[in-house]
Amino acid sequence: FxxxxxxxxxxxxxxxxxxxxxxxxxxxxxxxxxxxxxxxTPTQELRRALGNEEFIPYLQPIIDSRNQAYHGCEVLMRWQHRRQGLIRRISSFPLAEESGLIVPMTRSLMQQVSGTLAPHVRHTAHRFSLRLQHLRPPLPGSQPDR
Structure with missing residues (x-):
């Protein structure tokens, strides 16, 4: 052959x-x-989590240590990750800020909190307030609260 x-x-x-x-x-x-x-990518993962409403509010009470009186609450963002479960400290905040996702994440959290607290407004003397100091960028060299 x-x-x-x-x-x-x-x-x-x-x-x-x-x-x-x-x-x-x-x-x-x-x-x-x-x-x-x-x-x-990490940004795509944040975008996916935002679309799936995986960022959830946790309300932490603010107590006066002198008289143990309740003075309101602080809203903390937690991530109910689809694979990793509840992520308490979200280390992706700088990435969320850089990518512009921090604003929709914050809006989502505010909508969830207002929906949760709205039925209780008549039963409390406390009012919902937003401190603008939390919306400004941190000073150079300072450690922002996260």
Whole structure:
């Protein structure tokens, strides 16, 4: 057999196996491509969590240590992550600020809190207030509260 004849003979005999190998290679490539695009960047993960309403408010009471009187509460943001569970300290705040997601995250939290507290407004002397000092950027060299 010449090399050309051998090649034709192999193709005619092994065509189904060759087609199967090509199909498996294409399917594997497609699977890897789809898997690769499902890996998200930290910003994409924050955006996904915001869309799924995974950022939830926790109300921490403010108590006067002198007389143990209740003076209101502070709203803390927690992340109910789909895989990791409850994340108490969100280390992604700088990323959220840089990406512009901190504003929609804050709005979402405010909507949730107002919806939760609205039925109780008539039963309390406390009012909801927003301190603008928390909205300004921290001074250079200072550690912002997170």
């Amino acid at each position: 010449s090399p050309a004849q051998l090649h034709r003979h192999m193709l005619s005999q092994q065509r189904p196996a060759l087609l199967l190998c090509i199909m498996l290679a294409l399917m594997t490539g497609l699977g890897i491509y789809r898997w690769w695009w499902h890996i998200s």
